[in-house]
Structure formats: C-alpha cells, structure tokens
Amino acid sequence: MSHPHLKTALPGPKASAMIARDAEVISPSYPRDYPFVMSHGRGTQVWDVDGNRFLDFAAGIAVCATGHAHPQVVSAVKAAADDFLHISSDYWHEGMTTLGERLAAIAPMRTIADEPAMSFLCQSGTEAVEGALKLARYVTRRPRFIGFLGGFHGRTMGSLSFTSSKYTQQLGFAPTMPGVTHVPYPNPYRPLFAGDDQGKAVLDYLRMLFERNVPAAEVAAILVEPLQGEGGYVVPPDGFLAGLRALCDEHGILLIFDEVQSGVGRTGKMFACEHAGVAPDIMTLAKGLGSGLPIGAVVARKSLMSQWKRGAHGNTYGGNPLACAAANATLDLVRGGLMDNAATVGARFMARLRELAQSYPCIGEVRGQGLMIGMELIEDDGAKTPARNLCDDIVTRAFHNGLLLLSCGASTVRFMPPLNVSAEEVDEAIEMLRKSIDESLKSGA
Structure with missing residues (x-):
C-alpha cells in the first residue's frame, strides 16, 4: 500500500459497489473528484467503507469546522x-x-x-x-x-x-x-x-x-x-x-x-x-x-x-x-479555542508549505489566512501559466496517499481542514503532499 493506513486499493470493493449503485439513482451533476465513500469520521480523520483511513483537509468544503462528529x-x-x-x-x-x-x-x-x-x-x-x-x-x-x-x-x-x-x-x-x-x-x-x-x-x-x-x-x-x-x-x-x-x-x-x-x-x-x-x-x-x-x-x-x-x-x-x-x-x-488554533496552526501550516515551495518551482505561491490556505501551481515556462493538469493530478494522488484535498481557481490546491487540526496532523499531511507532488512530477503530469 502507498500509505500504512490504507488497507485496500482505491476504491475498495465496498466503495466500488456503492459508487455503482449511486450512478443509477443520483444526479450526475455533483462534481465528485475521486472515489471516496465515507463510513465515519472523528476530528480530522475519516474512514471509508473499506476501512481505509484518511486525513480530511477538505472538511466537507470547509463545513466541518469543529471536525467530524465533535462530541x-x-x-x-x-x-x-x-x-x-x-x-x-x-x-x-x-x-x-x-x-x-x-x-x-x-x-x-x-x-x-x-x-x-x-x-x-x-x-x-x-x-x-x-x-x-x-x-x-x-x-x-x-x-x-x-x-x-x-x-x-x-x-x-x-x-x-x-x-x-x-x-x-x-x-x-x-x-x-x-x-x-x-x-x-x-x-x-x-x-x-x-x-x-x-x-x-x-x-x-x-x-x-x-x-x-x-x-x-x-x-x-x-x-x-x-x-x-x-x-x-x-x-x-x-x-x-x-x-x-x-x-x-x-x-x-x-x-x-x-x-x-x-x-x-x-x-x-x-x-x-x-x-x-x-x-x-x-x-x-x-x-x-x-x-x-x-x-x-x-x-x-x-x-x-x-x-x-x-x-x-x-x-x-x-x-x-x-x-x-x-x-x-x-x-x-x-470562540472557546478553535479560532485561536486556526490562527496558530494555520501560520505553521503556511510556513511548512512555503518551505515545500523552496524545493518545488511548480509551487508559484502559498497564500491565505488561518486555515483557509491556497497553494497555486504553475508551469515551468517563466510565465506563471496555471498548471491545471498537475493540480488535478496532485489532488487525485493525494487521495491515493491518504489525504483528502480539493482544488480551486485555475490551478490552486486548497487546504481547509477542521479548525481543531493539530500541528502533528499538519506535518503528516505535508509528507503525504510531498509524496503526491513527487509522484505527479515523475509521471510528467
């Protein structure tokens, strides 16, 4: 497996069966990016129906502010x-x-x-x-x-x-x-x-x-x-x-x-x-x-x-x-601490992403406030041309490495984890992201 928390190839057999059932009865208009079928979640972690564990840095499009199933x-x-x-x-x-x-x-x-x-x-x-x-x-x-x-x-x-x-x-x-x-x-x-x-x-x-x-x-x-x-x-x-x-x-x-x-x-x-x-x-x-x-x-x-x-x-x-x-x-x-955590952990997260950018010229800019962070990807052409294919490929590979992400703009990977995300989870996500970027660049995406 590409990550120790992933137990099956993705999508697993149960997820594949669910997706096939869904295709017969649910509108195709939903912009689903990759085959994640959720079973349950706790905090920043989520599991699919096949028992694979992921870090969720999309949080239901910034909806799960307090994490999944906060008690x-x-x-x-x-x-x-x-x-x-x-x-x-x-x-x-x-x-x-x-x-x-x-x-x-x-x-x-x-x-x-x-x-x-x-x-x-x-x-x-x-x-x-x-x-x-x-x-x-x-x-x-x-x-x-x-x-x-x-x-x-x-x-x-x-x-x-x-x-x-x-x-x-x-x-x-x-x-x-x-x-x-x-x-x-x-x-x-x-x-x-x-x-x-x-x-x-x-x-x-x-x-x-x-x-x-x-x-x-x-x-x-x-x-x-x-x-x-x-x-x-x-x-x-x-x-x-x-x-x-x-x-x-x-x-x-x-x-x-x-x-x-x-x-x-x-x-x-x-x-x-x-x-x-x-x-x-x-x-x-x-x-x-x-x-x-x-x-x-x-x-x-x-x-x-x-x-x-x-x-x-x-x-x-x-x-x-x-x-x-x-x-x-x-x-x-x-108000009891998660907003402050967003400011503190968000600053650490952006600092880690900017460190990553020093090693990858394809990262044109890291920007954001708190835990609303974008990483814009560009082509190696000196013109800051949006790297659309690279962006899509990194988001997909991140899923296969255990990290849920979404994109925005022309070629920006966005990070919007729950506001109670920990510094340790950010560090884990950075390593998953690094692996995904390496795989994408090696594939020529």
Whole structure:
C-alpha cells in the first residue's frame, strides 16, 4: 500500500459497489473528484467503507469546522432532537432566538461599526445570498448589483448570476438574474492592471464604470468575498476592502460580504473582514456555522433588516432546532479555542508549505489566512501559466496517499481542514503532499 493506513486499493470493493449503485439513482451533476465513500469520521480523520483511513483537509468544503462528529456538537443535536425535530419559522423557540442573539453580538456591524444587527436564518449559503440580494433591493429600491470575477456565491438563479469562478456553473442556465455587472477581483499574484496596487486599480475601474456604464445611483449593493474562495483562495491587497467601503458610502450603495466559506473562525478571526477592520452592511454565513448541519444566515444592520415587513421574506426550515443547536455548540467551540488554533496552526501550516515551495518551482505561491490556505501551481515556462493538469493530478494522488484535498481557481490546491487540526496532523499531511507532488512530477503530469 502507498500509505500504512490504507488497507485496500482505491476504491475498495465496498466503495466500488456503492459508487455503482449511486450512478443509477443520483444526479450526475455533483462534481465528485475521486472515489471516496465515507463510513465515519472523528476530528480530522475519516474512514471509508473499506476501512481505509484518511486525513480530511477538505472538511466537507470547509463545513466541518469543529471536525467530524465533535462530541459537544453531537450531544447538542441529540438533546434538541429529544425535544422536537421541527417547528416552522412561523413560531418561536429558544435555540433560534439564542442563535440570533449570539450572531448579533459577534457580527462585524457590532464589533467594528458599533451598530446593532439582526439575522434571517435559512439552510444554505446560496439561500443566504438570495436573502441578502432581496434585502438590498427591498431597502434601496435600486435594481443593479456589482459582483466580482472569480466569485462563487451559489447555484440558485439569483446567486448564480454572481457566480463566476468557472463558466460551467452558468453554462446552459442563461439568462440569469439581470442587472449584475462583474469586475475583476484584485489578485496581486496575477495582476490585470498596471501598477503595484491592484486594489486601487480595481477601485479606479469601478469609478470609471460608474461614470461610463453603470449609474451608481441605480446600484443596490456590491457583493464580494473578503477572501475569495472558489476563485483561488485569493487574499485581497491591504486597503481594498476599506476602499470598497468608502466607495459604497459615497454612493449610498450597500456592501455585502459573502463569508459563507471564510466565516466562523476559518481565517483565525471570527470573520475574514475583521483582518481588514471593515464592517459590511449585510453578511452571509453558512458552511462552518453548523459543523455539518444545514444552516445559513443573512446578518444585516438592524436598521436595514427591520425594514422587512411581515411576509416580505420567509423560509419553512429556517431556524430548525437541530441546526440551531449545532450552530450554538459550534460558536461555543470556535470562540472557546478553535479560532485561536486556526490562527496558530494555520501560520505553521503556511510556513511548512512555503518551505515545500523552496524545493518545488511548480509551487508559484502559498497564500491565505488561518486555515483557509491556497497553494497555486504553475508551469515551468517563466510565465506563471496555471498548471491545471498537475493540480488535478496532485489532488487525485493525494487521495491515493491518504489525504483528502480539493482544488480551486485555475490551478490552486486548497487546504481547509477542521479548525481543531493539530500541528502533528499538519506535518503528516505535508509528507503525504510531498509524496503526491513527487509522484505527479515523475509521471510528467
């Protein structure tokens, strides 16, 4: 075996049988990268149905913030299930109100701008984005929006109109929601504009757009990821988010931060926007908020959210008691040490990856914040050409070496392990990654 924790060839016989059954009854639209069939997980470790053990540095696409089956989260969900499984959002219950109070207390509107906040609860990130867009249009009475190339905000029709990390997501679904204009996301590693300050260049581009093509007075909101996810784990230049905030204030435009992937401790702070000290008007959350249970949230300045009239927006499953129990337990754990662990272990992880980059010229850049880390791979051509095939091959070989990874952007391997990952697990992952890179380069991928 390629790794002592792998007992069978991959996929094993049970996994192969499951995949064959699945192919007959489940939509082929799911973008499955390699044949992993999960049996169970604990912390950062997962096992497939054939008994093979892996390190999970994908965490369900940054969802399993507290690791797999954290006993405190499991206990909270079981206790909630003993009481009741569902009561529609037409009514009230303790878990939902408590979660609203806690989100209001930690929201960047409160902690940075000292303004009260309110939340609308739903089941997913795309639903949260849809709610944010509806709220922005409702309170501004403006029809237009600005989004960013490389952004990912979901796949329902409103959020899909902003999603532009890959054309695949929009292919075959046009026309999406009208009124969305995309602009470049500032990427210092791959600059689109002349000059050293790509953030300023994008802001200048927006100003030109407002003068020539998109009337600023018709723009309801700018929707942006404070750390771009699917587009390549791109950290914006210093000053960019503050510049966006100032531009929005100048024109009466709302600023929406999509923190679906970057929020809830993932970057070593509760929210990625806190690194820049910038508060949005509206924020979207999901993924890590429920440690695996489906939950999303639109968090907005109270002065905005309170304008929604009864029935203006709704959601049957919003505030589900099991999801709220998981979210409240998750916030306890994240604030109780996991956020700090993300900062500390994340810094060590990036340092180890940058050491690795000294030995492999194909690693063009290592970037990120906390435990939201990208490793961009490039061709050996002196032009930083994205090494797409190499990236895909390394992710696949990592699976066969016992490490679960995903890619993003054109050729970036992303690392988003649970926030309670240990330094020892990071070191183990580095060795699996090194082996996978060596195998890929030797194969000529």
